[in-house]
Amino acid sequence: MLPIAVDAMGGDYAPDEIVKGAIAAAEELDVPVVLVGPAAQLGDTGGLPIIEASEVIAMDADPGSSVRKMKDSTLVRAAEAVRDGRASAMVSAGNTGATMASALLRMGRIKGVQRPAIATPIPVPNSPTPTVLLDAGANAECSAEWLVQFAQMGAVFAKQRYGISQPKVGLLSIGEEPTKGNPLVKETHSLLATGEWIGSTGAQFVGNVEGRDIMTDEVDVVVTDGFTGNVALKTLEGALKGLIGALLAAFDSSDEARAASAQLWPSLLPLYAAMDPENTGGAMLLGVDGVCIISHGSSSATAMVNAIRVARDMVVGDVVSHLATAIRPN
Amino acid sequence: MPAETHVEQGPVDRAYVLNLVRDRLADILEIEPSSIQEGDSFADDLDADSLALIELVEALEEELGERSVGFRIEDEDLADLKTVRDAVDYVVSKLG
Numbered sequence: 001m002l003p004i005a006v007d008a009m010g011g012d013y014a015p016d017e018i019v020k021g022a023i024a025a026a027e028e029l030d031v032p033v034v035l036v037g038p039a040a041q042l043g044d045t046g047g048l049p050i051i052e053a054s055e056v057i058a059m060d061a062d063p064g065s066s067v068r069k070m071k072d073s074t075l076v077r078a079a080e081a082v083r084d085g086r087a088s089a090m091v092s093a094g095n096t097g098a099t100m101a102s103a104l105l106r107m108g109r110i111k112g113v114q115r116p117a118i119a120t121p122i123p124v125p126n127s128p129t130p131t132v133l134l135d136a137g138a139n140a141e142c143s144a145e146w147l148v149q150f151a152q153m154g155a156v157f158a159k160q161r162y163g164i165s166q167p168k169v170g171l172l173s174i175g176e177e178p179t180k181g182n183p184l185v186k187e188t189h190s191l192l193a194t195g196e197w198i199g200s201t202g203a204q205f206v207g208n209v210e211g212r213d214i215m216t217d218e219v220d221v222v223v224t225d226g227f228t229g230n231v232a233l234k235t236l237e238g239a240l241k242g243l244i245g246a247l248l249a250a251f252d253s254s255d256e257a258r259a260a261s262a263q264l265w266p267s268l269l270p271l272y273a274a275m276d277p278e279n280t281g282g283a284m285l286l287g288v289d290g291v292c293i294i295s296h297g298s299s300s301a302t303a304m305v306n307a308i309r310v311a312r313d314m315v316v317g318d319v320v321s322h323l324a325t326a327i328r329p330n
Numbered sequence: 331m332p333a334e335t336h337v338e339q340g341p342v343d344r345a346y347v348l349n350l351v352r353d354r355l356a357d358i359l360e361i362e363p364s365s366i367q368e369g370d371s372f373a374d375d376l377d378a379d380s381l382a383l384i385e386l387v388e389a390l391e392e393e394l395g396e397r398s399v400g401f402r403i404e405d406e407d408l409a410d411l412k413t414v415r416d417a418v419d420y421v422v423s424k425l426g
Contacts, residue, residue, distance in 0.1 A: 105388045
């Protein structure tokens with residue numbers, strides 16, 4: 001297997017945590033990894049090879065112009081490595097927009113894909129599989145045709161990543177009835193309802209779903225435009241963080257509560273681990289001609305190991321070929 | 331032109347640039363190159379949006395950068411490129 005190219009300078013804790021994660025992944029997962037960045041700044045890389053890249057796109061930089069201007073940036077070089085057959089995938093915890101732009105402009109789109117989308121796993125309590133939410137922020141405004149392609153790609157991802165053989169695909173709206181929603185949602189619903197898009201995905205369209213359905217087993221893939229998807233994602237993240245904070249405060253509020261929580265912890269820890277963004281393995285950019293994993297900006301070494309694991313699995317599972325078949329069967 | 335700043339593989343004529351633009355655009359839009367006319371408007375005739383234009387620019391910079399080191403299409407000039415002819419004329423003028 002070709003090495004997985006890891007953007008060593010992406011993220012709030014780069015390069016130390018990223019390099020640490022890359023080294024751990026190479027050992028624990030027995031997968032070749034190559035770091036992308038300025039060798040002089042990476043410290044001890046544990047013998048991992050390095051693709052030199054002298055520029056770093058900042059987390060708050062404008063994605064499009066940065067990718068255009070910084071030809072020697074870590075993100076651009078990582079995407080080029082995949083394009084040129086020197087790497088099997090790229091992983092970054094850096095600027096999400098720039099990661100997307102690099103992948104899009106260097107790897108290119110899978111034939112027939114109009115727009116790539118970010119597919120993010122949303123944990124479902126007490127369920128072995130998460131819900132895949134897409135688009136989680138790549139395209140603020142979408143056409144109905146794009147959303148249909150998101151449905152196809154999301155179903156393929158759910159199947160390949162989580163082993164869901166017949167993914168239930170829902171369209172995010174403000175009500176279950178087909179008449180509910182804005183013009184884009186109504187038009188998309190009518191296209192999805194034909195079933196003509198299903199092909200090799202094995203998906204089943206379950207109709208409109210609401211925000212409260214995302215973290216349930218009612219649906220496996222939730223399709224929406226990037227603006228709404230990003231709002232939904234950040235709302236869920238904030239709500240979970242707030243709830244966990246409130247629970248911890250309650251547990252610490254008295255001696256009785258502390259004693260009771262000690263009994264509860266063993267039951268709660270697996271649930272906490274499932275909800276922890278460090279363990280989800282990041283999001284995948286679906287629709288580019290290569291595997292591109294986007295890890296959370298605050299990724300630690302643990303998160304990087306999990307992101308690299310997902311990259312490996314998507315390469316081994318040849319998810320890009322499955323996506324291409326779903327989009328353009330002939 | 332000093333050799334160290336200009337790597338040339340032969341003269342670049344307008345016909346070559348037109349064919350290059352046409353081929354790359356056809357690839358991006360997934361249409362036949364022969365269906366692209368020089369006078370076509372990117373937005374109105376070819377349905378090529380801003381993303382397609384950026385993809386075209388990147389492809390041209392990559393291809394022509396090998397012929398002329400430092401060849402670059404400025405982002406602020408993109409808005410003026412409305413037709414295939416505009417793009418060809420711009421590239422030819424940049425290549426000098």
